[in-house]
Ligand SMILES: NC(=O)c1ccc[n+]([C@@H]2O[C@H](COP(=O)([O-])OP(=O)(O)OC[C@H]3O[C@@H](n4cnc5c(N)ncnc54)[C@H](O)[C@@H]3O)[C@@H](O)[C@H]2O)c1
């Protein structure tokens with residue numbers, strides 16, 4: 487019997503568990519049973535994930551006598567849209583999903599965000615269960631209740647806070663994840679160590695390579711520790727009035743780079759996060775907040791993992807430093823017109839900083855751009 491952990495997210499009436507382990511999909515029926523008013527669920531997924539994992543999920547449900555119907559959307563970020571939302575909600579209504587029913591979101595962050603938002607607005611809110619299938623979704627997007635879609639104005643601009651009733655993080659699902667997507671998800675894992683747990687970062691320096699090779703106990707621990715950290719932060723600050731902002735370490739840079747590369751596969755979100763974390767440490771060192779050698783240590787680990795680390799790792803053209811700063815200013819994390827960064831006093835000690843000098847920011851970005859081939 488392999489290990490199964492439950493990380494509780496203590497949010498009063500909206501509290502729930504994140505179950506982490508192997509073979510959870512096969513036990514999905516038993517795990518979901520307590521939440522069902524009747525033995526039937528509607529599963530939202532996408533075709534790539536459906537081809538790999540839907541049958542196992544439905545078998546796990548029917549083993550407990552739970553009937554399920556499923557709808558597979560087109561894979562990819564483009565599905566997190568008004569069209570994808572309409573398709574999802576109309577299908578759920580076709581399936582006669584009722585107020586007390588449960589919607590299951592089986593997929594990566596795209597399906598989790600979209601399915602969660604569809605559940606949030608269907609009949610003014612039905613419960614939903616997340617079955618995250620990507621590393622990014624297991625350690626980040628499935629936990630915390632942020633749901634939503636993109637619009638032509640930008641990413642995640644329309645949505646709702648809607649906490650899931652249960653999250654099943656089955657680490658076996660990650661076996662089929664392409665290496666590049668796995669490493670992108672790892673960008674968010676490193677982020678947790680960098681923002682609040684130096685010991686976890688040290689553990690990753692030692693165990694990261696084994697984890698990437700598929701070591702199950704290392705994967706289990708990394709997912710659990712990441713979820714514990716996110717759960718703790720979300721429990722203390724559910725709607726991002728303060729501490730939850732620390733989860734945006736690396737993200738102000740990331741969002742500008744994603745906008746500059748057109749949100750396509752030139753740069754995956756988690757790759758932008760990794761590069762953004764390295765830049766945040768660079769800015770922190772230049773401001774004298776952390777030791778001068780810390781940014782190199784961060785980069786050394788990312789490089790050892792075979793990850794994108796610098797602007798030089800992004801193929802194709804990038805705008806100049808001033809244009810990148812202008813893109814940052816469009817980010818929704820801007821408050822009262824001031825750029826908000828998450829910086830660090832050391833590895834594991836991030837804080838919110840509203841007064842990064844503009845010229846220092848420009849010179850860090852210009853130098854990073856100049857190092858591109
Ligand atoms: N809600 C939040 O708090 C939060 C946090 C971070 C990111 N996000 C959102 O998450 C999204 C990114 O998530 P993602 O990286 O999981 O994207 P994704 O859902 O597009 O999945 C990435 C790729 O992996 C494939 N895939 C997923 N699981 C697989 C599996 N088990 N085997 C094989 N292939 C698999 C998908 O088909 C896709 O091609 C973005 O939209 C982002 O905004 C949300």
Ligand SMILES: [Zn+2]
Nearest residue numbers: 674737755759
């Ligand atoms: Zn992120």
